[in-house]
Amino acid sequence: MATNVEVKRCLNFINGEWVKAANDDVQASTNPANAEEIVGYVQKSTKEDLDQAVAAASDAAKAWRKLSGAERGSYLFKAADILESRLDDIAETMTREMGKTFPEAKGETARGVAILRYYAGEGMRKVGDVIPSTDSKALMFTTRAPLGVVGVITPWNFPVAIPIWKIAPAIIYGNTVVFKPAQEAAVTAAKVVECFEAAGLPAGVVNFITGAGSVIGQGIIDHERINGITFTGSDAVGKQVGQGALARGAKYQLEMGGKNPVIVAADADLDLAVEATISGGLRSTGQKCTATSRVIVESSIYEEFREKLVAKVKEIKVGNGLEGDTWMGPCSSEGQLNTVLSYIEKGIEEGAQLIHGGKRYTENGCEKGYYVEPTVFDNVSNDMVIAQEEIFGPVLALIKVDSLEEALKVANDVKFGLSASIFTTNIQNMLDFVEDIDAGLVRINAESAGVELQAPFGGMKQSSSHSREQGQAAIEFFTSIKTVFVKGS
Incomplete structure (x- = not known):
């Protein structure tokens, strides 16, 4: 156009x-x-x-x-x-x-x-x-x-x-x-x-x-x-x-701010969880206060989820937002781009495994813009900087847990409490999540990034x-x- x-x-x-x-x-x-x-x-x-x-x-x-x-x-x-x-x-x-x-x-x-x-x-x-x-x-x-x-x-x-x-x-x-x-x-x-x-x-x-x-x-x-x-x-x-x-x-x-988690339970619909994690975390180049940042996955389905997630992330078309086939645009400014890249470097230094992306994107006519590749980290522990601080960019941190109880503990172990979501088909899991999660916006089988205009919106803790x-x-x-x-x- x-x-x-x-x-x-x-x-x-x-x-x-x-x-x-x-x-x-x-x-x-x-x-x-x-x-x-x-x-x-x-x-x-x-x-x-x-x-x-x-x-x-x-x-x-x-x-x-x-x-x-x-x-x-x-x-x-x-x-x-x-x-x-x-x-x-x-x-x-x-x-x-x-x-x-x-x-x-x-x-x-x-x-x-x-x-x-x-x-x-x-x-x-x-x-x-x-x-x-x-x-x-x-x-x-x-x-x-x-x-x-x-x-x-x-x-x-x-x-x-x-x-x-x-x-x-x-x-x-x-x-x-x-x-x-x-x-x-x-x-x-x-x-x-x-x-x-x-x-x-x-x-x-x-x-x-x-x-x-x-x-x-x-x-x-x-x-x-x-x-x-x-x-x-x-x-x-x-x-x-x-x-x-x-x-x-x-x-x-x-x-x-927010450091918003999505919990993927062992009984989750993995395809739905993958789509929502990508949409919630990478739409708008991750520049939403409600964007998914931490992906907390039960160990029994962790590898399958990771494979599906990375395969879908690889399909993302990065480019000018006015081009019809673009899925993800640039960071908003050079300063924001540098901030995102510095967090990626910090994640590598801390020992997280970079499994996709992580670099400035300069292909297909994007060399004059502030583009960064959609990025996925594996083997992230919740005490790492990339799991604690708001990056405000297209970076997903995968965290493996052994139970829903552990997932909730990890999800709450940050200073923020804006939004959170869970993917599960178990009603008790849903009820436990609603009861125990420290977040002002709680979503079940839906991405973390989203609130309806007629509903109250706000966070807990330092959000x-x-x-x-x-x-x-x-x-x-x-x-x-x-x-x-x-x-x-």
Whole structure:
């Protein structure tokens, strides 16, 4: 398919207008499939620009919260229709900017449409309960109050879905937003904001600002007029967000890393387990917080599973995500590529056996991109770095165990607890897994990477701040309960 060759400068969107940053400084956003191709130019904004965005959001907050939920929802319905009409263009931009395949990018954008429509409907759902009072002549009930101005900080790996699943609930529940995307995916994020603009959202309700995390991200953390922060990214940065927000009394929500296991029990459907392990671990080049990373297999079927897995991995077509036969695209950036390669080297140094892949991929016209071969390690022990730290790349670590009990112990023996899956036909195995696994997302006979938009999403241990995103659970973060007692004079 033909690519869009337009190279544009992405401005900030503040108080309903697209504006240049105060310092007039930009950086190029390049295509990880071909580092010589510039997708767009992204502003390196200043604290002054952030102050303007926060002021706009603060000024718009009172009028926005006074609209009914149905009125706010009407804007989300319009934004959904506009996003849907621009789906192919936004998906193509996503593929060019961060590398995932075009079908995956289309699927993510379609999910953004569905999220907008879901939260548009939230405007008509209940926000409180009537509670019996001990005073028979009084009425007592709860309602919900928005936080006010919410800072939204998002990563590069899902530049449409993650911003929307934060922005949509934030505004439907009456908040206004200052949105800072990752610089690596800001061109795509700007196109999402254009959909909100085209929907006629009142000025200041959604503000968009790009810039370095050390400037704009830290500025959001520290800003006294930002009442809540919702963040998705690494656990190291997430802890900084939480500590900074706590220090000034702001509410915060963190979704961070994962080291997600799949357990393959002796009675599993091996073909199904292999397909799901590959899809869960290697789709999007392994750049998902819920991606399968550790593959814990019972010893009686270990060799058969390994053979089937490697045979399927060898069939994977690596290449430009805009090419129709590509199954796996590049890493998102040179830095991410180098990180993945360094973990592969670490695995070899620790004594894990590299049985497939492990090198930078430069064949078939891929020499200008940030490609890495899909990689499989054998003989991995759970104390190795590649079994403990999040790699965020297409690397699978095979771990042999003698029982389901041992598998659960190994699965839980990491600092993360985001998602986990098991393949088994035994109901007792399923029940034991649900009961004992330390993960916020538990999947049975399905890949670890996946959550439905209407269901709560979040992790345990150091994977999150123990809050939940998406579904109706989102109201718990974006609002506070207000208890009301009414009695006639």
